[in-house]
Amino acid sequence: MSESNLVMQHSLAKYLRQERMPHIWCEGCGNGILLNCFLQAIDELKVDLDKIVVVSGIGCIGRIAGYINVDSFHTTHGRAIAFATGVKLANPELTVVVISGDGDLFAIGGNHFIHAARRNVDIKVICANNFNYGMTGGQYGPTTPLDAWTTTTPYGNIEHPFNLAHLAAAAGAVYVARWTSLHVRRLKASITKALQKEGFSFIEMISPCPEIFDRYNKMGTAVDVMKWFKLVSQVRHGYDPAKAEITKTQILVGEFVDIEKPSYGRLLRDMTSRVQEKLKGENT
Amino acid sequence: MLNESRAVLTGTHFMSGDLACAEGALAAGCRFFGGYPITPATEISERMSRRLVEVGGVFVQMEDEIGSIAAVIGASYAGKKAMTATSGPGFSLMQENIGLAVMTETPLVIVNIMRGGPSTGQPTMPGQQDVMQARWGSHGDYEIIALTPSSVQEMFDLTIECFNLAETYRVPVILLADEIIGHMWERVRIPPAEQITVVSRKKPKVPAAEYQPFKPDKDLVPPMACFGEGYRFHATGLTHDEKGAPRTVSVDVQTKLVKRLSDKIRKNAKKIVKVQRVMLEDADVAVVAYGIPSRAALSAVRTARKEGVKAGLLRLVTIWPFPQDLVSDVAKQVKAIIVPEMNYGQLVREVERAAKTTPVILLSKLGEEPHRPSEIIEAMRRAVK
Numbered sequence: 001m002s003e004s005n006l007v008m009q010h011s012l013a014k015y016l017r018q019e020r021m022p023h024i025w026c027e028g029c030g031n032g033i034l035l036n037c038f039l040q041a042i043d044e045l046k047v048d049l050d051k052i053v054v055v056s057g058i059g060c061i062g063r064i065a066g067y068i069n070v071d072s073f074h075t076t077h078g079r080a081i082a083f084a085t086g087v088k089l090a091n092p093e094l095t096v097v098v099i100s101g102d103g104d105l106f107a108i109g110g111n112h113f114i115h116a117a118r119r120n121v122d123i124k125v126i127c128a129n130n131f132n133y134g135m136t137g138g139q140y141g142p143t144t145p146l147d148a149w150t151t152t153t154p155y156g157n158i159e160h161p162f163n164l165a166h167l168a169a170a171a172g173a174v175y176v177a178r179w180t181s182l183h184v185r186r187l188k189a190s191i192t193k194a195l196q197k198e199g200f201s202f203i204e205m206i207s208p209c210p211e212i213f214d215r216y217n218k219m220g221t222a223v224d225v226m227k228w229f230k231l232v233s234q235v236r237h238g239y240d241p242a243k244a245e246i247t248k249t250q251i252l253v254g255e256f257v258d259i260e261k262p263s264y265g266r267l268l269r270d271m272t273s274r275v276q277e278k279l280k281g282e283n284t
Numbered sequence: 285m286l287n288e289s290r291a292v293l294t295g296t297h298f299m300s301g302d303l304a305c306a307e308g309a310l311a312a313g314c315r316f317f318g319g320y321p322i323t324p325a326t327e328i329s330e331r332m333s334r335r336l337v338e339v340g341g342v343f344v345q346m347e348d349e350i351g352s353i354a355a356v357i358g359a360s361y362a363g364k365k366a367m368t369a370t371s372g373p374g375f376s377l378m379q380e381n382i383g384l385a386v387m388t389e390t391p392l393v394i395v396n397i398m399r400g401g402p403s404t405g406q407p408t409m410p411g412q413q414d415v416m417q418a419r420w421g422s423h424g425d426y427e428i429i430a431l432t433p434s435s436v437q438e439m440f441d442l443t444i445e446c447f448n449l450a451e452t453y454r455v456p457v458i459l460l461a462d463e464i465i466g467h468m469w470e471r472v473r474i475p476p477a478e479q480i481t482v483v484s485r486k487k488p489k490v491p492a493a494e495y496q497p498f499k500p501d502k503d504l505v506p507p508m509a510c511f512g513e514g515y516r517f518h519a520t521g522l523t524h525d526e527k528g529a530p531r532t533v534s535v536d537v538q539t540k541l542v543k544r545l546s547d548k549i550r551k552n553a554k555k556i557v558k559v560q561r562v563m564l565e566d567a568d569v570a571v572v573a574y575g576i577p578s579r580a581a582l583s584a585v586r587t588a589r590k591e592g593v594k595a596g597l598l599r600l601v602t603i604w605p606f607p608q609d610l611v612s613d614v615a616k617q618v619k620a621i622i623v624p625e626m627n628y629g630q631l632v633r634e635v636e637r638a639a640k641t642t643p644v645i646l647l648s649k650l651g652e653e654p655h656r657p658s659e660i661i662e663a664m665r666r667a668v669k
Contacts, residue, residue, distance in 0.1 A: 017518070020529060050514040055358075066518050066530060071511040073361060074520035074530075075354065076384050082351035086358025086366070087511060089342045090316050094362065094512050112354075115347040268342065275337045279290070 012039040015049075017069045024063055028222025030181030030207025031061050034128050037184055038099070039068070041191035052095040055084045057104035060135045061128040064099050078109030081116045084123045092265050095195060096122075102129040103141040106162055110142070117171035117200045122263040124194045124201045127164060130209035138212040145246070149216050164204045165241040169257045174199035176241060176257035180206040180229040183253060190255065199263045206251060291339045292477040301439040301465045302327035302369075304472045305395055306335060308443030309367050311480050314393070315341035316366035318355035320348055320374060323407040324463040325397040328369035349374035353381040353394065360392045361519070363510035365447055365484075369395035371463075372414055373404060375421070382456055383422030386545060388519045389454035389498065389506065391485055393446045396458060397466035398626075400651045409651045410463035412575055412626040418458050419604050425542050427549035429556060430458040430604040432574040436470035442601070448483040449556060453548055454505050460603065462626060464576045464654060492516065498541075499526040504548035549605055558601040559610055563589060567596030569667045570618045572611060572635050574600040576654045577624035577647075584660035595664050603631060611638035620645055620667035624655045643667070 016039075025031045042052065049070050056065035058077035065072035071094075075083045080098045088096040098105075105113050105127050116123065132150050133139040140150040140157050143164065147156045168176045175197050177190040187205055194201035206229065208214055210222040219225050233251040236244070241256040292311045299307070306328050309317070317332040319325075329345065336343040342359070346352040352368045359366040370378065375396045385392055400406035401413050414421075418430045429449050431442045443459055450457040488495050488507040497517040500506045506526075509515035522530040523538045531537035549556065562585055564570060569588075571581040578599045588595035598614050600607060611634075615621060621639055623632040624647040632646045645663055649655055 017529075049516065051512055053362075053511045063530075066520060066528075070516050072518045073358075073388075074518070074522065075357075076380055076521055079350065079354040079381060079384075082346065082354035083358040085344065085346075085351070086316065086318060086355030086360075087362045088358075089344055089355070090359035090362035090364040090366070091510075091512055111347050112351050115351070272337050272340060276340070279338060 012036065012043060015039045015042065015069055016067055020067055023067060025060060026211040028208055028210035029060070030130065030205060031064065031128055033181040033184060034061070034099070034126065034187070034205050034207070035064055035067065037188040038126070038191055040188045041195060044192055045195055047095065047195065051093055052097065053087055055080045055087070055096065055098045057100040057109060059101040059104050059133065061099060061101045062104065078104055078107070079112065080104065081109060081112040081123070081125065085116055085121050088121060088123050089265060089268070092269070097124045097126065097195070099126045099128070102127055102131065102143040102164070103133045106142040106164065106167070114167070114171040117168055117173045117202070119264040120172055120174060120199045120261055122198055122200070122265050124203070126191065126203045126205065128205050128207045129164060130207040130213055132209060132213040134209050134212045138216055150213070163241065163245045165244055165256050168202035169241045172200065173202045173257060174259050174261050175201035175255070177255045178204040178206070178244070178253045180233055180251060180253060181208060182226050182229040182233070198266070199261060206246070288339065292480065293474050294476045295474060297472045297474065298469060299436065299472055300327060300467055300469050301433070301436045301461060302397065302467065303331050304436045304439040305369070305443045305459065305461070306331035307474060308440040309393065309447070310335055310339060311440070311474065311477070312444040312447035313365045313482050313484070314367050314447060315339070316356065316359035316364040317341070317343045317368065318346050318352040318359065318366070319368050320346055320352050320370065322371045322374045324399055324466050325369045325371050325395065327466070328395060349377040350381065353378040353385070356392050357381060357385050357388070357390045360390045361511055363512070365391070365451070367393040367395065369397070371397050371399050371407070372401045372411070375414055375417060379417070379421040383424055383426070384521045385456040386422065386426045386428070387521050389508070389545070390456065391450040391454050391508070392456050393443070393450055394456055394458050395443070396460050398460065398462045406651050408463070410576060410626055410654065411651060412462055413630070414460065415603065415627065415630040418460050425546060427546045428458060428604050429453070429455060429549060429602070430460045431601060432460050432603050433465055434575055434578045434599065436465070436468060437472050439465060440472050440474065444480060444482070448481065451483045451485045452505070453552065454485065454508055455549065460575070462575050488515065496526045497528045498524060500544060500548070504544050504551065553605040556602060556605060557607045557610070559607055560597070560599040560601060562597040562599065564596035564598060564614060566594055567617065568594040568619050569622065569664045570596045570598055570614045571622045571624065571660060572598045572600065572614070573624050574603050574631065575626075577626060577649075580655040580657045581624060581660055583657040584664065587657060588661050588664050593664050593668055606634045606638075608634070608638045611635055612640070615639035615642040618642065622647060622660060622663045622667065624649070624660055626650070626654065
């Protein structure tokens with residue numbers, strides 16, 4: 001059977017722009033797993049496909065917006081969240097999801113991330129964290145572990161990485177979860193939850209990067225990396241994300257934050273109603 | 285509706301250029317503003333933050349100008365007429381996403397109230413130093429539309445025109461004003477709403493399954509679906525085919541796309557370009573001016589005529605696309621062209637190119653005071669001697 005026939009027969013194929021297949025991702029990459037989990041989530045929720053927008057930035061995972069058959073936009077590097085903010089505020093009926101990578105969201109786009117979280121804009125941000133810039137050939141980024149080898153850290157990385165879950169929580173996100181690409185059911189459950197929750201939600205998925213980062217750092221095959229995820233990850237719901245740093249021997253996963261706070265859109269609508277009521281009073 | 289009735293403040297007002305710009309935007313149907321404070325454009329943000337809420341629109345102050353224009357592109361794709369306003373440093377930060385707006389054919393308006401540069405320069409002083417940045421600031425080949433108001437009334441009128449052009453051609457349009465026009469207070473007449481021409485983007489007429497987001501009509505402009513309308517389309521800053529699919533190594537697709545993005549402006553330039561001609565019929569010497577220097581130029585032309593010098597003015601309302609043919613025609617009949625600019629010589633290069641062998645004299649001003657009519661008259665006298 002041809003590759004395209006296999007794609008056609010998949011139960012989630014109806015959510016894909018099938019003419020864009022095959023995708024660009026390497027074998028063993030976690031991006032396909034993330035795509036699968038996302039599609040399962042929208043399938044389970046029976047999301048109105050005319051009212052959901054997927055926005056991505058630049059990088060390997062940035063191509064995901066083009067693969068999902070909903071309204072989608074592939075922005076400039078780092079600007080997916082700022083673009084998504086405009087979409088959501090301009091049309092609050094839309095469910096707006098940003099799916100992008102660690103470099104895109106937290107290096108070049110870091111400022112937009114913290115401010116969207118602070119404002120509590122009602123968008124969902126899903127990050128595929130593979131610890132490096134894969135598309136450009138494996139340079140170090142804001143999540144690269146100390147001492148790791150990349151093409152721009154030939155003597156080992158001397159920069160401390162971000163703990164993304166902690167950053168998101170500190171900036172004001174109302175929902176923060178971390179999973180690895182091994183935790184497919186839990187990842188799907190988190191996406192499902194975030195899609196239904198009002199406010200700025202952040203989900204981090206730790207991903208293998210078998211052809212680039214993992215190979216440079218002698219981490220073995222994608223299967224070996226998945227085995228490592230299994231070995232070192234521990235589920236800790238409600239754990240303080242400040243203490244959930246990722247190390248070689250421990251990846252704490254789970255739902256770290258799940259709080260209620262009025263979203264920017266809600267506050268904006270309330271303010272607009274108040275102002276318009278007042279103006280109506282002045283007019284009569 | 286209460287909110288719509290407040291959108292157009294019909295009547296005669298005394299206001300600054302920045303405020304008139306905000307009112308023009310509202311009258312044109314702008315319902316989303318994303319901005320970041322910067323002198324001398326901040327008053328536009330302030331006015332929009334108050335007025336947009338009154339008419340049920342959205343104002344958001346973003347974390348920087350990169351975020352501002354990204355949000356404006358998003359809002360436009362979500363179906364709102366959208367705008368941002370800034371000055372030189374912020375305009376520099378916007379350049380990459382101006383390219384994204386060109387590539388994704390996003391209607392939007394960028395107001396740049398120019399001050400002195402380079403860098404932080406002179407924030408409260410006037411300048412016209414972003415003329416070439418407006419034209420070529422983003423990477424890659426593209427055409428752009430930029431209008432240059434020379435009065436507070438034009439800040440109102442041309443902001444509306446910017447939106448109409450943006451919606452007609454699916455392009456970002458730049459209102460390029462200087463600090464004097466932005467901060468000057470003058471009388472503004474705002475007509476009744478029904479007398480204001482407002483253009484909105486054309487919508488697809490085909491079923492969603494057949495819709496190709498970047499397939500142009502004969503006018504080279506593709507009809508625009510927006511998010512949430514059921515068309516389920518994809519847009520990308522990558523080179524793309526008419527379906528919106530990335531085509532990153534096809535020379536044919538790249539050539540066809542880049543040419544169309546430019547040609548939809550080039551081939552419609554005659555419809556886009558607006559100029560004002562003053563006493564050019566028998567002129568021996570002409571001033572080509574735009575923005576604040578055109579006011580001194582007008583005064584200079586009138587005074588020179590009283591002295592017997594046959595002077596005329598070609599005031600450029602549109603500087604991009606550059607009115608090449610109109611400047612060439614003027615150049616054929618005059619002994620010299622004088623170009624007063626508040627920079628060290630930018631648009632003068634385009635004038636020289638159009639003027640061919642006719643001498644072109646640059647009157648450069650850097651900061652503080654605009655040109656005095658007497659300086660322009662002096663240049664005219666020398667030119668016709």
